[in-house]
Amino acid sequence: MAVTMKEIAEITGVSKATxxxxxxxxxxxxxEETRKKVLGCITQMxxxxxxxxxxxxxxxxxxxGFILPDISNPFFPEIAKGIEDKAKKEGFGVVICNTxxxxxxxYQSFQFLFAQQxxxxxxxxxxxxxxxxKVFESGIPIVVVDREVNTKQLGFGQIxxxxxxxxxxxxxxxxxxxxxxxxxxxxxxxxxxxxxxGYVEAMQEAGRQVQAELVYKNQYNVDTGYEGINKIxxxxxxxxxxxxxxxxxxxxxxxLSERGIKIPDQVKIMGFDDxxxxxxxxxxxxxxxxxxxxxxxxxxxxxxxxxxYQKPLAKKKLNFTICMRGTV
Numbered sequence: 001m002a003v004t005m006k007e008i009a010e011i012t013g014v015s016k017a018t019x020x021x022x023x024x025x026x027x028x029x030x031x032e033e034t035r036k037k038v039l040g041c042i043t044q045m046x047x048x049x050x051x052x053x054x055x056x057x058x059x060x061x062x063x064x065g066f067i068l069p070d071i072s073n074p075f076f077p078e079i080a081k082g083i084e085d086k087a088k089k090e091g092f093g094v095v096i097c098n099t100x101x102x103x104x105x106x107y108q109s110f111q112f113l114f115a116q117q118x119x120x121x122x123x124x125x126x127x128x129x130x131x132x133x134k135v136f137e138s139g140i141p142i143v144v145v146d147r148e149v150n151t152k153q154l155g156f157g158q159i160x161x162x163x164x165x166x167x168x169x170x171x172x173x174x175x176x177x178x179x180x181x182x183x184x185x186x187x188x189x190x191x192x193x194x195x196x197x198g199y200v201e202a203m204q205e206a207g208r209q210v211q212a213e214l215v216y217k218n219q220y221n222v223d224t225g226y227e228g229i230n231k232i233x234x235x236x237x238x239x240x241x242x243x244x245x246x247x248x249x250x251x252x253x254x255x256l257s258e259r260g261i262k263i264p265d266q267v268k269i270m271g272f273d274d275x276x277x278x279x280x281x282x283x284x285x286x287x288x289x290x291x292x293x294x295x296x297x298x299x300x301x302x303x304x305x306x307x308x309y310q311k312p313l314a315k316k317k318l319n320f321t322i323c324m325r326g327t328v
Contacts, residue, residue, distance in 0.1 A: 004047075018038070022038045023042070064092055065097065065113035066094055066095070066121075066122045067121065068124050073245075075292050080296060081293055082292070082299075084296075086301050086304070090304045090308070095116060097109035120141040120142065120307050121143075122300065123142070123144060142313075143157035143313065145295050145299040158315040159316050161317060165198060166195070166290075169198075170270040170272065172202050172206070173322070173324075174268055174328065179240030180239055183228075183236075183238045184214065184216070185216045185217075185225055185228040185252065186242075186244025187218065187244055195272070214236060222247050225243060226251030226255045228252070230255050233255075238267060239268065242270050244272055246274065253269065253327075264327050264328055269327040270328060286325045286327045287323050291318055291319075295318060
């Protein structure tokens with residue numbers, strides 16, 4: 001005979017409501033000790049929730065939301081494609097909200113998706129801590145993609161790569177290639193997992209001094225690369241540039257070309273993301289590849305498995321790949 005939720009509650013000494021909250025990822029106010037005890041019992045007893053019966057009690061829209069910061073950045077539509085392809089296979093639709101990197105628009109997107117009664121949300125960046133707290137408190141299943149979030153919240157999933165390590169390896173490649181003055185150009189992003197810390201670690205481990213005048217932070221766009229390298233070159237010479245993404249690298253390459261500086265002979269460049277156009281640039285861009293499509297597909301799979309079958313949300317790190325081409 002199949003194990004019931006009531007039996008799981010009796011075995012673990014908690015209420016049936018507590019078991020239900022843990023299964024559905026709505027366990028923010030439940031202790032980690034209780035959560036582990038219940039999940040351990042579920043695994044040991046082979047409990048499988050009755051999805052059909054659950055569907056009669058909880059109305060499902062079979063819609064999930066995806067909030068992204070910049071739809072013009074080719075990296076995020078690739079994630080969206082992975083999400084949509086997986087969702088369609090499972091009979092789900094996807095509502096996409098673009099915030100244009102504005103905290104207020106992000107808040108409005110959360111509000112809109114709550115009103116649409118989506119079954120779950122995938123998002124890539126919290127521009128305001130209060131926005132993140134609000135979505136966790138909603139009780140809706142959440143998967144964060146492209147960011148390792150430092151939070152004490154329970155019951156949400158993460159799909160990410162170690163961007164700090166990726167930038168560290170980019171910097172090391174330029175050091176190994178003989179670069180003496182390496183600039184860093186990226187977005188302004190405050191986090192324990194900021195890419196900038198990877199640059200700092202690599203420089204310090206190589207015995208190099210991190211020079212503030214060789215660092216420029218603004219946005220993940222072409223203008224940041226163009227303006228950043230021009231500002232750095234006003235007072236300094238560089239022979240290597242670590243870029244926070246491939247769009248920034250485009251701006252750097254354009255500015256260097258206008259100055260008649262040869263790549264990679266005089267300045268070597270590392271990008272990040274491996275956007276679809278990177279291999280077709282002149283010269284082809286050396287970069288760190290994030291598996292954007294796979295990140296989206298796995299985020300959707302994790303979220304939908306939680307919605308339909310109450311599989312616990314988890315934290316999953318994917319691997320990045322170094323793509324050496326013509327700029328190093």
